[in-house]
Amino acid sequence: MVALCTAGFIGLFSETALNIALSDLMKTFELSAATAQWLTTGYLLTLGILVPVSGLLLQWFTTRQLFISALAFAIAGTLLGALSFSFELLMVSRVLQAIGTGLLLPLMFNTILIIFPPHKRGAAMGIVGLVIMFAPAAGPMLAGLMIEFLSWHYIFWFSLPLLILSLFCGIRYMQNVSAITKPGIDLLSIALSTAGFGGIVFGFSHAGESGGWSSMLVIVSIAVGAVSLVLFCLRQNVMKQPMLNLRVFQYPMFTVGLVMVFLCFMVILSSMLVLPLFLQNAMAMSAMTAGLVLLPGGVLNGILSPIVGVLFDKFGPRWLVIPGLALIAVVLWFFSGVTVASSVGLIIVLHCCLMLGISFVMMPSQTNGLNQLPKQLYPDGTAIMNTLQQIAGAIGTAVSVSVLSKGVDSYMSRSAAPTNPHEAAIAFSNGSQNAFVFAMLVAVIGFAIALFIRRVKVAKGAEAARSMH
Template identity: 55%
Template sequence: MASLMLAGFVGTFNETALNIALSNFIQVFSISTSIAQWLTTGYLLTLGILIPLSGLLMQWFTTRQLFLTAAIVSLAGAGIGGMAGSFEVLLTGRILQATGTGLLLPLMFNMVFIIFPAHKRGMAMGLVTMIFTAAPAVGPTVSGLLIANLSWHWIFWLSFVLMLIALLVGSLYMQNVSTITKPRIDLFSLAVSTVGFGGIVFGFSHAGEGDAGWNNAMVVWPLIVGGVALILFVFRQLTMERPLMNVKAFKHPMFLVGTLLIFVCMSINISSMLLLPMFLIRVLEMSTLSAAIILLPGGIVMGLSSPLIGRLFDKFGPRFLVIPGLVLAAVALWFFTDITAISTTAFIVTLHVCLMIGIALVWMPAQTNGMNQLPREMHRDGTAIMNSLIQVAGAIGMAVSVSIMTAGGNKYMKAASMATESPITREALAAGIQDALLFVLSVAVAGAIVGLMIKRVKVSR
């Protein structure tokens, strides 16, 4: 588990580590912003395609084979990225890193439910959640420090060193704990899964870049094709004796509730990680590094609180944690909807810490409780479903937040009798961010309603 968690930390760290370096890539490689965004879009797209297939891969290959393959591929991607002299080579390294992460994350979550008894899963999932949530939070800060003192290449070299350690430890101690059944591969399911999840993630990610818009063909058609493919995929899985992804997991009510809640948590998390840095940098006119440092305490507190929350879950169950967490997140977001250019740094840091604690109180208990209700043979499907929908939730949260923020800024400009073609002002951007945060608040309120349905799953295994 130590090697898996270290590798998982590197994978989730990479999800946000390059965001702060995009302006450097634009300058160094003489590329446009939309081209540079492919470093993020390509990463998410690869995850969106690979993670749904993880349940099948875990039935065809041993734990050790999957881990070593994922770690080696990710290691190669980090090395290629660190030596990249062109954008094409850099993007290749980035895709390889995403490929490794797409294999590692479901494997890490599935391992918890195989090797830990039910009464200790909360503590174990708390440690895993700490990795899963803390790494993306510290990614921008660490990257900012590396860029300021060394160069962007060192973002990749840091990943390379950490992944090498994980690979060496895993090669010595990783054991095979899963059952290999080698089911027949249904090519139709494989195709519609790739098109479906890939199209949805690509469409929403492209809309979330800010300059595409919902009327852009590169957004509309991937969403339509992806949506149709997902419908075909679900129908196909329901009619198969041994499906690629067993969507019948949703017949278990607590798994459905848990999946909805982590979908809400990811939407809130990714939206706040987009909107708050933008507010700090473009409205309060802070440096990128300063903004990352201001948001760092929330990520650290969220990560450090996860093991404690895991122990509380083992003792008291999810309801004691989930409902207060959703209330805390909603209250923090309600205060966030009133932030302006005169809001103090201490006020923003406090609210962000409260928001992160609220998310942590919901995420791990909801996920663990939902997975506990599934039969052991469905754990692979459960982790694949949850991790796939996490990627979809992130893409949707980013796209909708950007759209509402842009519309809100334009509305402010019109009300102030300023042409929408004019450069958006700080006040207009602040108004747009407030509108977007109001949307995030509505997501939290919807999550609180779902959270009222959660009940503790009692398991003896």
Template identity: 50%
Template structure:
């Protein structure tokens, strides 16, 4: 695979990747930053929290619908065209959201933001695969891992500081300068890293993909609002989405030029890596919803102090993501991924016992352990899986992984909220109902982490196999 490596692009790789990292960081930061502002938004728009939740759900739903189509975009349009387009959407959506006078306008702004993020995420992964040789990808993917995990983790903390003195509008305004910097870097440095070809947009595939991922994410999202998994609307939405997903998969396997080449699932290390990454995203986003709720509603901390509790884990995760990338280049995934998941399991096992008397310092410590573990898992598992694919499948492998990663995050958030809601509804007379709800939601994450740990025991180092 080294022969596909372009020496000219290699020399410019740092400048090329820098623009992507800034843009993707802001996009993923926006996934969770508004979580701290739900109380203020509910008051400003005179709407219940279940309605305000759609600002996050709508964002993730847009990602789930559009990321699968990104493989087509990456084959039909140049890297520069897609990068600039994604930044224009992100900047426009952020300004619309910052200026929004009503909830409906704010929701539209969030959707426009998400369109930009849906383009940039798989494109960034493909560019790294094209401009770095296999022996150097670990460090590069470590930087991507930093963005994918650190940005959502730091979102509530930054938002907490903003809300201490300013309104929720400034959560968006603070993003605009960084997006403009990313756009300037991209215009100056980004080059086209792959050849385009006249791929046709297969409308039935796009329709089925939209119904499939949109239906599944929507169904689980409204389950959190309704407080049950067994409502007919939830069952219909998830059922229709699952049926559309099956039809979409069959259609892609029969097409000579599929919208999304599902033959990536023929590669076992890719499949194992995908399962692990999805489970970890479920854990990350469900935890990042539960802990702010717990810290503010149960420990009665202000948004600023709640953000401070979550800050050390996010900062240490940023550092460890880069370290993990360098370790992966030397040692591969076989020790790192199971070891990281063991740390995550241990942290979640302790966090599932938190109550109204738990010390915030214990939350800080376990949050650090959790995110150190996650930093040792995300990049090695995904990079090792993508390394097994031939270059012709990079766009599809990247699109599939980013799609299911975002869908998993959206579904994980919804399931965690639903578990908490069901627990509280069934124990409405119990003063500890909210505590039990958070504990049960974190237990859900613990089960997922254990499943991922078992899968990680079957990983093999793709690079070593290819060098032998």
């Protein structure tokens, strides 16, 4: 658990930490914003392509083999990033880091499902929730401090010793817990999966960066991705040994949990993108100050995750998920009214309440859904859930950036003094309000679906015997 959680923390920390350094990197390497954004898009794209294949890898390689391989890629990418002197080297380092994270996340969930019986999984997943939620929240703040007092290279130097420690810990203590079945490898399924998930992640990411949904590249990417995914699903249904077993969708609580996680991730990543931009562009905060404003919410979420895990074991998901989504929707409604005159204290309180609601939704939905699956479907369930999180992130950020940009443009087109910096700040505030309305609508849809969630009943004795066997 220590090895998996430490490595998982750094993997998810890496996903957001470099975002706050993009401005510095654009100056250092003389890049355009669209080119610099590939450091994030490339990372997400690699995850979107690799994670679906992880269900197959989990059945071909041992726990130790996959863990050591994941850490080797992550360490190589982090060291290369720390030593990078060009954009090309930094791009390669990001892809290597993403390969490490893409192998590690499904392995972490699959291992926990195997080694913990259902009545103890809530507490275990609560610890993982601390990692999953606190790492992306802490990324911008820690990166802001490093950029302020050192340089962007130290984002990588910070991660390197923790990854090495995790590797040694894993080599010493990691056991092989998964069953190796070595199903057949279908190259057409891999090609369709790569084109499908990769095309959708790339299309939405590019739309978010450029702000244009009419771009032919965006339309073609999403269309190719959608058609490839349909063909991929049809192929899996007719194969005797599918690459990704879609029978997981026959379990209703898994499907409900998957939708909850998908919608919640859209809210998380869209809010985590819009809120720092609002603080820096509308309220004129520095990157470090904006990171500090968001820190209490991230810390609160990290503290609450293990507590929510224990509550889930005791009460089940219903009394956590439904109130959590109601709170998220109300908080986002308040966020849709923030302006340049709003107090910093109000922003901190609202962000803390948002993180409170998210902690009540993510882990209980995920754990309850995976609990309903039989053991042989754990690799497929974790692969699908982690893949759709990446797609949710791409869609959430793309739509929120597009809504924000249109709000800014709409206000500036009506402004009597468009060159006035104060008008620009108000315009950005107006665009941010629209983006928060979009996130609120997603939360309301989630609330309606959450009304159908039920606790999965699993016999403790039977599961324990099966785990021992």
